[in-house]
Amino acid sequence: MNADKxxxxxxxxxxxxxxxxxxxxxxxxxxISSQELGxxxxxxxxxxxxxxxxxxxxxxxxxxxxxxxxxxxxxxxLKVDRIWNVALVGAGDMGHALARYQGFVNRGFKVVxxxxxxxxxxxxxxxxxxxxxxxxxxxxxxxxNIKIAMLTVPAPAAQHxxxxxxxxxxxxxxxxxxxxxxxxxxxxxQYIDPSIHLQRMTFYV
Amino acid sequence: MNADKxxxxxxxxxxxxxxxxxxxxxxxxxxISSQELGxxxxxxxxxxxxxxxxxxxxxxxxxxxxxxxxxxxxxxxLKVDRIWNVALVGAGDMGHALARYQGFVNRGFKVVxxxxxxxxxxxxxxxxxxxxxxxxxxxxxxxxNIKIAMLTVPAPAAQHxxxxxxxxxxxxxxxxxxxxxxxxxxxxxQYIDPSIHLQRMTFYV
DNA sequence: TAGATTGTTAATCGATTAACAATC
DNA sequence: TAGATTGTTAATCGATTAACAATC
Numbered sequence: 001m002n003a004d005k006x007x008x009x010x011x012x013x014x015x016x017x018x019x020x021x022x023x024x025x026x027x028x029x030x031x032i033s034s035q036e037l038g039x040x041x042x043x044x045x046x047x048x049x050x051x052x053x054x055x056x057x058x059x060x061x062x063x064x065x066x067x068x069x070x071x072x073x074x075x076x077x078l079k080v081d082r083i084w085n086v087a088l089v090g091a092g093d094m095g096h097a098l099a100r101y102q103g104f105v106n107r108g109f110k111v112v113x114x115x116x117x118x119x120x121x122x123x124x125x126x127x128x129x130x131x132x133x134x135x136x137x138x139x140x141x142x143x144x145n146i147k148i149a150m151l152t153v154p155a156p157a158a159q160h161x162x163x164x165x166x167x168x169x170x171x172x173x174x175x176x177x178x179x180x181x182x183x184x185x186x187x188x189x190q191y192i193d194p195s196i197h198l199q200r201m202t203f204y205v
Numbered sequence: 206m207n208a209d210k211x212x213x214x215x216x217x218x219x220x221x222x223x224x225x226x227x228x229x230x231x232x233x234x235x236x237i238s239s240q241e242l243g244x245x246x247x248x249x250x251x252x253x254x255x256x257x258x259x260x261x262x263x264x265x266x267x268x269x270x271x272x273x274x275x276x277x278x279x280x281x282x283l284k285v286d287r288i289w290n291v292a293l294v295g296a297g298d299m300g301h302a303l304a305r306y307q308g309f310v311n312r313g314f315k316v317v318x319x320x321x322x323x324x325x326x327x328x329x330x331x332x333x334x335x336x337x338x339x340x341x342x343x344x345x346x347x348x349x350n351i352k353i354a355m356l357t358v359p360a361p362a363a364q365h366x367x368x369x370x371x372x373x374x375x376x377x378x379x380x381x382x383x384x385x386x387x388x389x390x391x392x393x394x395q396y397i398d399p400s401i402h403l404q405r406m407t408f409y410v
Numbered sequence: 411t412a413g414a415t416t417g418t419t420a421a422t423c424g425a426t427t428a429a430c431a432a433t434c
Numbered sequence: 435t436a437g438a439t440t441g442t443t444a445a446t447c448g449a450t451t452a453a454c455a456a457t458c
């Protein structure tokens with residue numbers, strides 16, 4: 001498998017498959033066919049098979065896929081067969097929710113530091129952390145060798161913080177600020193903006 | 206323009222354009238070319254023009270697009286030239302953050318009711334609201350004629366609540382629960398799951 | 411063995427890009 | 435008028451689907 005050749009749109013579906021398989025494993029199931037998995041996540045069986053076959057032959061004719069084995073392989077492919085330390089920037093309501101979110105650790109992530117530039121917040125507790133000063137952010141992220149950050153600052157501050165994150169060596173940013181970020185091609189950004197998601201649906205309502 | 210003929214992928218980009226234009230209008234700009242808008246949001250100029258031209262001729266050769274006019278048209282197309290009332294189900298950390306979020310109202314949305322099934326939470330305040338019992342949810346949503354809901358309940362409860370929302374007449378669900386929902390084709394779902402978004406990036410890190 | 415389901419190929423379908431006449 | 439930029443066409447590129455031999 002060559003990372004450069006795998007279409008981004010396929011990589012985007014793998015976490016969905018992974019999540020569904022994780023739930024099935026939890027409920028005690030052992031094997032699943034492309035047909036069944038497809039129905040569960042709303043994708044055609046042919047596409048499931050094509051996507052998975054990019055990375056190897058993980059299924060068995062007549063039987064389908066071993067859930068445990070496919071889980072293991074997908075975790076390897078997506079590199080979530082480990083725990084990634086994550087820095088959180090912005091200790092507002094959304095930052096608080098993410099700092100306390102229980103859904104990261106069994107999916108491969110762990111928030112390990114939280115930053116804000118508000119002097120009233122710095123030093124306060126948030127989840128298990130103490131809010132740190134963004135003034136020290138670059139240094140702290142560099143020395144902890146953190147590659148992933150979540151951004152929950154107001155829009156006007158987001159680009160500047162993103163620049164700092166890039167300088168600190170961060171390679172993946174989950175951006176909650178309602179603005180498109182400008183980063184080098186080597187840095188990935190994913191966007192979460194509830195208004196954007198809602199506006200994608202009102203057209204059809 | 207015929208809604209049935211517009212590809213979903215184009216509709217998905219319009220809110221991004223809208224958000225960028227809104228920022229530009231706020232900063233006092235008057236006109237913009239497809240080239241400039243494209244650079245801002247990371248899309249080719251040809252695609253910007255093609256996307257917009259699905260809905261009419263809104264630009265001027267030699268000049269580009271009037272920002273105010275394009276804003277107006279995009280809001281019309283996406284039906285966010287009004288305020289949509291939104292129901293929020295699940296008063297956990299994420300529900301609190303969304304109930305207090307300031308970024309909805311100038312984007313076309315307003316949270317107007319919040320539900321939870323926890324007897325300790327029901328009756329308590331959250332933002333400007335009092336948390337209501339999910340037992341009354343279907344009736345309340347129906348009589349308020351609400352078409353949009355946000356779901357921030359734990360995964361095991363999500364499908365059941367989604368069924369209730371559909372029964373109440375909701376046509377668009379923004380789902381924060383980490384699970385794929387099964388709903389009729391006439392109902393739209395958008396998914397926000399931070400772990401999924403992070404897992405789309407680790408492959409490349 | 412018979413039935414089921416994969417992995418893969420070829421065909422179809424859809425989206426993006428390049429290019430340019432029209433025109434502001 | 436000269437320069438700039440749209441809207442649109444045709445060409446290219448990429449993704450999805452259908453179908454089936456291979457095989458568990």
